[in-house]
Amino acid sequence: MSKLNEDALTAALETINNRGDFSGQTGLVLGSGLGHFAEELSNVQRIPFHEIPHFPVSTVKGHAGELISGRVAEHRVLVMRGRVHFYEGYTLDQIIFPIQILRGLGAQTLIITNAAGAVNMEFQPGDLMVIDRQMNLTGRSVLSEAEPLRPYLRRLGDLVERVGREMKLPIRRGCYAGLTGPSYETPAEIRLLRHMGVDAVGMSTIHETIEAYALGMEVLGISCMTNFAAGILDQPLDHEExxxxxxxxxxxxxxxLHRILIQI
Incomplete structure (x- = not known):
């Protein structure tokens, strides 16, 4: 981490700690349209992203933009309700900054979620997929050396599947590919991704996961299939969908998420 980033992180953490008890062993990043979970926490404290020094603020609909501390039963959690993306004009350092904040506040486990397009023809909108591997197609990397082959912890993925069975909720497993956006992929690009073994595609998660792994965090990734990828249906893609x-x-x-956190 550069000296500039260290100074920014120190200033941000000082502001957060001065606002209350923002500590927790598990951090969550909630993707597009997936922020409802934060409303069900108890003992909640909130800080809007724009009140934290150097913190990047999302400009995308469906990202509330706040850091939340709360409880699930006796489990303290830290929630990033929203995130930023390359296509908003943010740098790689800014994209991974919230993960550094979570780690600095004591989080040892990261649950990272996203809204994704279903590339796998067997998937349907509304399906949930445990990410067991990822493909970085952004042309950028957090690390100067080779990226980790398996940053996602299998034990946590197994836990999601077990909880899914308890809920009678089918849980998929698969490969997530991260691109920069902001445009959705073309049908030809989706056919190529499918040929490469990709199951879901989105515009986030990749670098946050790599940074969390590099910081020694255990990582669980969950994608929500919010739409079919381009070319599967004969209609244009839409963020409102x-x-x-x-x-x-x-x-x-x-x-x-509630059941996972109780058992984690």
Whole structure:
């Protein structure tokens, strides 16, 4: 980490700690349209991103933009309700800054979620997928050396599947590919991704996961299929569809996260 980033992190953490008890062993990043879970926490404290020095602020609909501390039963959690993306004009250092904040506040486990397009023809909008591997197609990297082959912890993925069975909720597993956006992929690009073994595609998660792994955090990734990827249906893709699907499954998704956290 550069001296500039160290100074920014120190200033941000000082501000957060002066606002209350923002500590927790588990950090969550909630993706587009998936922020409902934060409303079900107890003993909640909030700080809008724009009140934290150097903190990047999301400009995308469906990202509330706040750091939340709360409880699930006796489990203290830290929630990033929203995130930023390359296509908003942010740098790689800014994109991974919230993960550094979570680690600095004591989080040892990261649950990272996203809204994704279903590339796998067997997937449907509303399906949930445990990410067991990822493909960095952004042309950028957090690390100067080779990226980790398996940053996602299998034990946590197994836990999600077990909880899914308890809820009678099918849980997929697969490969997530991260691109920069902001445009959705073309049908030809989706066919190529499918040929490469990709199951879901989105515009986030990749670098946050790599940074968390580099910081020694255990990582669980969950993608919500909010739409079919381009070319599967004969209609254009729309961000409003992403938000609508997130709204449709918000209670089920929140219950899944709640049960995971109790058992984690």
């Amino acid at each position: 992403v938000i609508a699907t997130g709204k449709r499954i918000e209670k089920i998704f929140s219950e899944l």
